[in-house]
Amino acid sequence: MPDVGEGLTEAEVVTWHVGPGDTVTVNQIFAEIETAKAVVELPSPWAGKVDALLVETGRTVDVGTPIIAIETAEAGAPAATAAHAAAPAADDEAVANLVGYGPRAGSVTRRARRGASAAPPQAAPPTPAAPAPAPEPVAAPAASTTNGNGSGAPSDAVPLAKPPVRKLAKDLGIDLRAVTGSGAGGVITRADLEAHTSAPAAPQRAAASVGRSGGERREPIRGVRKATAAAVVSSAFTAPHVTEFLAVDVTETMALRDRLRATREYRDVKLTPLAFVAKAVCLAAARTPDINARWDEAAGEIVYYDHVQLGIAAATPRGLIVPKIRDADTLNLLELAGALSELTDTARAGKTAPAELTNGTFTITNIGVFGVDTGTPILNPGEAAILAVGAIKQTPWVVDGELAVRTVCQLSLSFDHRLVDGEQGSIFLSDVGKLLTDPGLALTW
Structure with missing residues (x-):
């Protein structure tokens, strides 16, 4: 398992795109892994034949753990196999690292060459801690094994299915190894899953009864959910949160959006209210620098x-992630709208790069898309503030002493009281509100 460049210590194998016996080429995508925040495609550093998959899908393993063995043909020498992300062998034969900084030293051993006589292992230099043993292969290379009774039962091979089918199976809680594939070569299809779910459940697969009220379902805490839990707990018990609320009349901003949509420049752009909020945040942050800061406890600074570096909280099928718009304060409204559209599309497709999920300075979370008016958002670790934008709706509103129907939304700002006093937080929130009430005010700042 490689370090994909974000300093991770573990990752989950989500999908295998190859199986034992398949031929792979250099840089061919052979698997997808899920880190704390993103799904990353793994390219093969070698060309050859897949000898074995060493980790089953859904399993979380440490960086440096062998996950695949590929048999490579070396000129003038017998075919050899190498554990994926293996360290250089004792004979100094170079083995390509996949991405990032590669495996931890001493974490992987080289598999014996086929047909070569077994040689006694060489003594390894002492290390502070013994590495974990390599896991057993998930599937043998196109061979069958015998069970304890001597019968020729097939090995527990990795089931063949395309990524959308694997995701559907995961959502339905179906173990693909229990499904018989009807596609070419035994590939499991969506129809196979539908047929499997309609079949009567075996008694041993029934949910455990809990009293007389029904059953329960358990899932391991991993991936995005695990990372989110760690982040919010760390933030909630490290930074003293203060939350302020403001109701804002955004009638003029919504009217401006309608006018801009009719212009040539914005005709093909997805211009959402969030783009106006993002622009207002950037303008207001320039007037209140404490909002765009970080508390460095170790350095006392x-x-x-x-x-x-504007983070936008995005709900994805795998959970909450916060990709960033870099140097958002340097972008105009048109550029912000385009960046927001690209960011959300990439996040929902699960293609956000790990580097785009780190080093943010301020976050916006749009809870209004769920019909929620307001909330108390929790800070992202290392950031001074986060703004929640509530639902935009028609509301009775007093204008010049008269009751009128206006377009209104609720803003809620949580900030770290170590960095931001009530005065600075109130000024910033008020500035954002003023810009959304009267967008022309931006011309005077």
Whole structure:
């Protein structure tokens, strides 16, 4: 398992795109892994034949753990197999690392060459801690094994299915190894899953009864959910949160959006209210620098940032992630709208790069898309503030002493009271509100 460049210590194998006996080429995508925040495709560093898959899908393993063995043909020498992400062999034969910084030293051993006589293992230099043993292969290379009774039962091979089918099976809680594939070569199809779910459940697969009220379902805590839990707990018990609320009349901003949509520049752009909020946040942050800062406990310093690395909380099928718009304060409204559209599309497709999920300075979470008016958002670790935007709706509103129907939304700002006093937090929230009430005010700042 490689380090894909974000300093991770573990990852989950989500999908295998190859199986034992398949031929792979250099840089061919052979698997997808899920880190704490993103799904990453793994390219093969070698060309050859897959000897074995060493980790089953759904399993979380440490960086440096062998996950695949590929048999490579070396000129003038017998075919050899190498554990994926293996360290250089004792004879200094170079083995390509996949991405990132590669495996931990001493974490992987080289598999014996086929047809070569077994040689006694060489003594390894002492290390502070013994590495974990390599896991057993998930599937033998196109061979069958015998069970304890001597019968020729097939080995527990990795089931063949395309990524959408694997995701559907995961959502339905179906173990693909229990499904018989009807596609070419035994590939499991969506129809196979539908037929499997309609079949009577075996008694041993029934949910455990809990009293007389029904059953229960358990899932391991991993991936995005595990990372989110760690982040919010760390934030909630490290930074003293304060939350302020403001109701804002955004009638003029919504009217401006309608006018801009009719122009040539914005005709093909997805211009959402969130783009106006993002622009207002960047303008207001320039007037209140404490909002765009970080508390460095170790150094005993407050770090003020020159630019806004704007995080946008995005709900995805795998959970909550916060990709960033880099240097958002340098973008105009049209550029922000385009960046937001690209960011959300990439996040929902599960293609957000790990580097785009780190080093943010301020976050916006749009809870209004769920019909929610307001909330108390929790800070992302290392950031001074987060703004929640509530549902935009028609509401009775007093205008010049008269009751009128206006377009209104609720803003809620949570901030770290170590960095931001009530005065700074209130000024920032008020500035954002003023810009959304009267967008023309931005021309005067």
